[in-house]
Amino acid sequence: MIQYIIRRVAYAIPLLLAVNILTFVLFFVVNSPDDMARMQLGQKHVTEQAINNWKHQHGYDLPLLWNAEQSGLEKLRQTIFYQKSIGLFLFDFGISDSGRNIGHDISERMWPSLALALPSLIVGLLVNITVALMMVLFRNSYLELGTIVLCVILMSISSLFYIIGGQFFIGKILKLVPISGYDSGFSAIKFLILPIIISVISGLGAGARWYRTLFLEEVEKDYVRTARAKGLSEVQVLFRHVLKNAMIPILTGVVVVLPLLFMGSLIMESFFSIPGLGSYTIDAINRQDFAIVRSMVFLGSVLYILGLLMTDISYTWVDPRVRLS
Amino acid sequence: MIVLWTDGLIFILVLAIAVSITLMLRKPHFKRPLAKITQSKTGMVSLVVLLCFAGIGLLDSVHYKDSKTQDIISLLDHFARPLTERSEKTYSAPFSAYLYSKEMIIGEDGLEKWDYPRLKYGGAHLNNPEQEKWPDILSKAATGFGKGVVLALLLYLIFWMICGRKLAESFRPATKAALLTLFLVISLFYMLAYLSHWYHVLGTDKVGEDVFYQTLKSIRTGLVIGTLTTLMMLPLAIGFGIMAGFFRGWVDDVIQFVYTTLNSIPGVLLIAASILMVQVYMANHAEQFTSVLVRADMRLLFLCLILGVTSWTGLCRMLRAETLKLREMEFVQAAESLGVTRPTILIRHILPNVMHIVLISVVLDFSSLVLAEAVLSYINIGVDPTTYSWGNMINGARLEMARDPVVWWSLSAAFLFMFTLVLAANLFADTVRNAFDPRRAEHG
Numbered sequence: 001m002i003q004y005i006i007r008r009v010a011y012a013i014p015l016l017l018a019v020n021i022l023t024f025v026l027f028f029v030v031n032s033p034d035d036m037a038r039m040q041l042g043q044k045h046v047t048e049q050a051i052n053n054w055k056h057q058h059g060y061d062l063p064l065l066w067n068a069e070q071s072g073l074e075k076l077r078q079t080i081f082y083q084k085s086i087g088l089f090l091f092d093f094g095i096s097d098s099g100r101n102i103g104h105d106i107s108e109r110m111w112p113s114l115a116l117a118l119p120s121l122i123v124g125l126l127v128n129i130t131v132a133l134m135m136v137l138f139r140n141s142y143l144e145l146g147t148i149v150l151c152v153i154l155m156s157i158s159s160l161f162y163i164i165g166g167q168f169f170i171g172k173i174l175k176l177v178p179i180s181g182y183d184s185g186f187s188a189i190k191f192l193i194l195p196i197i198i199s200v201i202s203g204l205g206a207g208a209r210w211y212r213t214l215f216l217e218e219v220e221k222d223y224v225r226t227a228r229a230k231g232l233s234e235v236q237v238l239f240r241h242v243l244k245n246a247m248i249p250i251l252t253g254v255v256v257v258l259p260l261l262f263m264g265s266l267i268m269e270s271f272f273s274i275p276g277l278g279s280y281t282i283d284a285i286n287r288q289d290f291a292i293v294r295s296m297v298f299l300g301s302v303l304y305i306l307g308l309l310m311t312d313i314s315y316t317w318v319d320p321r322v323r324l325s
Numbered sequence: 326m327i328v329l330w331t332d333g334l335i336f337i338l339v340l341a342i343a344v345s346i347t348l349m350l351r352k353p354h355f356k357r358p359l360a361k362i363t364q365s366k367t368g369m370v371s372l373v374v375l376l377c378f379a380g381i382g383l384l385d386s387v388h389y390k391d392s393k394t395q396d397i398i399s400l401l402d403h404f405a406r407p408l409t410e411r412s413e414k415t416y417s418a419p420f421s422a423y424l425y426s427k428e429m430i431i432g433e434d435g436l437e438k439w440d441y442p443r444l445k446y447g448g449a450h451l452n453n454p455e456q457e458k459w460p461d462i463l464s465k466a467a468t469g470f471g472k473g474v475v476l477a478l479l480l481y482l483i484f485w486m487i488c489g490r491k492l493a494e495s496f497r498p499a500t501k502a503a504l505l506t507l508f509l510v511i512s513l514f515y516m517l518a519y520l521s522h523w524y525h526v527l528g529t530d531k532v533g534e535d536v537f538y539q540t541l542k543s544i545r546t547g548l549v550i551g552t553l554t555t556l557m558m559l560p561l562a563i564g565f566g567i568m569a570g571f572f573r574g575w576v577d578d579v580i581q582f583v584y585t586t587l588n589s590i591p592g593v594l595l596i597a598a599s600i601l602m603v604q605v606y607m608a609n610h611a612e613q614f615t616s617v618l619v620r621a622d623m624r625l626l627f628l629c630l631i632l633g634v635t636s637w638t639g640l641c642r643m644l645r646a647e648t649l650k651l652r653e654m655e656f657v658q659a660a661e662s663l664g665v666t667r668p669t670i671l672i673r674h675i676l677p678n679v680m681h682i683v684l685i686s687v688v689l690d691f692s693s694l695v696l697a698e699a700v701l702s703y704i705n706i707g708v709d710p711t712t713y714s715w716g717n718m719i720n721g722a723r724l725e726m727a728r729d730p731v732v733w734w735s736l737s738a739a740f741l742f743m744f745t746l747v748l749a750a751n752l753f754a755d756t757v758r759n760a761f762d763p764r765r766a767e768h769g
Contacts (some may be wrong), residue, residue, distance in 0.1 A: 018586040026598050035605055152755070156692065156748035158699050160719055161740045168726055266593055267700055282704055285597045293598055300591035308585075 001316075005309065012305045019301040020085050027290050028080060033060035036097070036290060058097060058291070059083055084294070093295040098287065102295050105280060112182055113264030113276030116192055120199040120268075121261060124207065125254065127200055132211035133238055136219060148209070155205030162202045163271045170194055180273040195272045199265065214249050218242045247318050255311045259303035263296070327397055329622045331549050331629075332386045338556055339383070358681075358760035368756030369503035374749040377510050378544055385545040388618075397618050401545075405538050408521055411446035413533035416725075419734050420462055420524050422448030447525045465520055473515030477508045528734035531721065536735050540742045542713035547746060550629060550698045550708075551691040557633030562640035563683060567675050569641070570648025571667070577645075584638040592635045593704070599631045600624075600706040621709035628701070628708060632694065640686045647679050681761040688757045692750040699743065715739040 037051040037060070055061040062080050069078075087094050093102035135144050171179035177194045218224065219242055227237045264278030273279070277296070284292035315322040349355035362368045385401040402409060416425035423441040430442045443449065451457045481504070517537065520526050527536035569580040587595075603624060607614060614620035651657060652675070660670050701707030702716025703723075710717060722735035 015586055152751055156751050158696050158743055160699055297590055297594045301589040304589040
């Protein structure tokens with residue numbers, strides 16, 4: 001087990017290196033640091049000196065991949081690629097193009113993101129599974145047909161519609177909750193209720209249908225027939241046997257996104273002005289702040305790989321047949 | 326005639342679809358599921374709706390240079406010319422005869438007053454809008470609908486004369502439902518087009534442009550994103566997927582490494598990064614993009630490309646798993662022992678047997694891509710701001726929800742059209758999946 005984890009972590013290093021090279025190519029080769037400086041300082045009336053100052057300040061005044069002026073290992077080390085990548089691997093994100101400390105921003109903005117994403121995931125999961133189990137319980141009835149039709153309709157509506165509609169009706173007309181904003185501590189709850197409800201509803205259509213197919217696959221298996229033959233009621237069969245056995249595919253989907261919850265939801269956070277990592281990223285994209293976007297890409301990849309590892313480990317918990325080696 | 330990049334690719338795609346359907350009709354194992362689709366009522370109805378959208382999208386994909394204004398316009402622009410020329414000053418509600426905002430106007434008595442001015446075009450033929458408007462709209466709608474009905478019936482008559490007997494033999498409930506849908510769509514569309522001569526049926530936007538025209542133009546963007554992305558993604562997914570499954574060993578390792586890398590980068594961020602790069606590139610090489618339309622088109626194409634790059638991994642993984650199963654089957658083993666070369670086995674024996682997975686996943690992806698476009702445009706990393714798209718419409722109208730009275734029409738129009746397209750696509754995808762998925766097919 002320990003050995004397996006070590007091997008997986010070792011496998012993560014080339015992956016992260018590849019991610020890093022890819023983002024590096026995307027960000028630095030297509031447009032040079034000169035272009036970036038010009039973008040940050042404004043296109044017009046920029047002196048050569050100002051550009052050089054900006055580049056020096058942000059550490060972009062080195063060659064990209066190969067420094068011919070230095071000797072030995074320094075040829076590799078005194079480059080933008082090395083300097084910027086090594087910081088990422090040590091989780092030292094440096095300063096953003098607009099001069100803020102990225103690491104500090106991330107640690108501060110992570111919590112609002114989590115406060116929104118975690119309840120959304122848990123409530124969403126509970127609602128989806130409940131609806132799916134209901135559909136399976138009442139299968140081949142008009143109730144099931146109606147719910148399926150409703151699911152298809154729900155999943156055909158743009159998530160933007162739920163957000164805008166929700167803000168408009170619940171926030172503006174009924175005035176039940178504030179339209180947007182955030183507060184520290186427990187007073188944040190009133191700001192979080194609406195986004196959570198909306199994300200649950202917008203995920204309901206696709207989610208419930210997906211879990212329904214999972215359950216339906218299980219329902220046809222032999223052990224279910226045995227359970228019924230034992231005289232268990234349909235509800236007992238579903239909750240005690242089918243749900244337990246359907247946990248494996250459910251886990252695959254859930255555990256892998258758990259670490260990514262830190263990253264927050266781009267759309268939700270920016271619509272509801274929640275100061276999380278999602279809105280941080282969007283702001284960075286709109287300001288064209290490459291240092292932040294690059295850090296977020298790296299962080300996202302690390303969390304995704306962590307999620308994959310956690311999925312594998314969680315298998316051994318729910319399914320005794322699985323052994324990691 | 327000017328062929329933009331996306332136009333060319335769209336027509337190639339249409340050709341490819343036509344060829345593949347004719348090829349599929351020759352193979353019995355494809356013919357049976359296809360026949361099953363034609364028997365499904367929801368499948369046929371949604372297919373008709375999709376085809377109507379596709380028709381408008383195709384009309385909008387034939388570009389040429391207008392001789393008078395020297396602008397690049399499409400056939401759709403040509404047909405909708407009255408709509409483009411009749412723009413108001415700013416917002417106006419659907420079917421309204423007055424502007425949304427008050428202005429200093431000179432009344433009948435010659436005095437200046439602060440009131441809602443009449444629209445330049447919407448309802449301009451009415452003398453007294455308060456009393457005459459609704460009866461006028463109703464009578465015009467009835468006339469328009471009637472003309473639409475006549476048009477639809479004429480089309481049916483021609484259709485009937487060409488292939489009447491064949492049709493009568495296959496006159497099933499599903500065909501009937503499909504024909505009825507087509508009938509309704511044609512009549513309603515004709516009615517709206519007819520009413521557009523006198524009114525702005527879906528209102529006007531901030532700069533006074535007709536919203537109905539905008540939504541029609543947005544259809545093409547939605548379709549392009551939904552279909553061309555697939556075109557970009559398929560070669561990668563199919564090629565890598567079956568190669569990884571068939572050759573295993575180091576090929577498999579490399580391909581798995583590539584898709585885990587791509588997967589581990591958050592999709593939105595990868596798209597954002599690439600679009601930022603394109604923006605910078607376009608800003609630095611402005612001379613290569615002569616007109617706004619060409620630039621917007623390149624950006625649209627690039628968006629499809631990058632969406633394709635981020636979304637091929639899912640299908641690739643499925644194909645790899647299926648190929649791993651297939652390569653152990655007797656017919657592949659037999660081919661191998663008979664000395665058939667590996668490329669031939671891949672193309673002749675593996676590829677046809679994974680095509681149903683490809684087909685299902687393509688149809689399923691379409692609707693999520695159309696929805697994704699709106700979200701991406703909202704974060705400003707979607708299509709060019711000058712392109713007509715539902716995302717841009719929503720983005721532009723979003724802030725107007727705070728106004729009083731609410732400017733609801735742009736948003737509603739975009740959501741309604743998007744909903745119709747996505748719902749039809751989802752229902753059609755379900756039908757296709759039910760017909761082609763062997764596990765489902767057994768249950769009937």
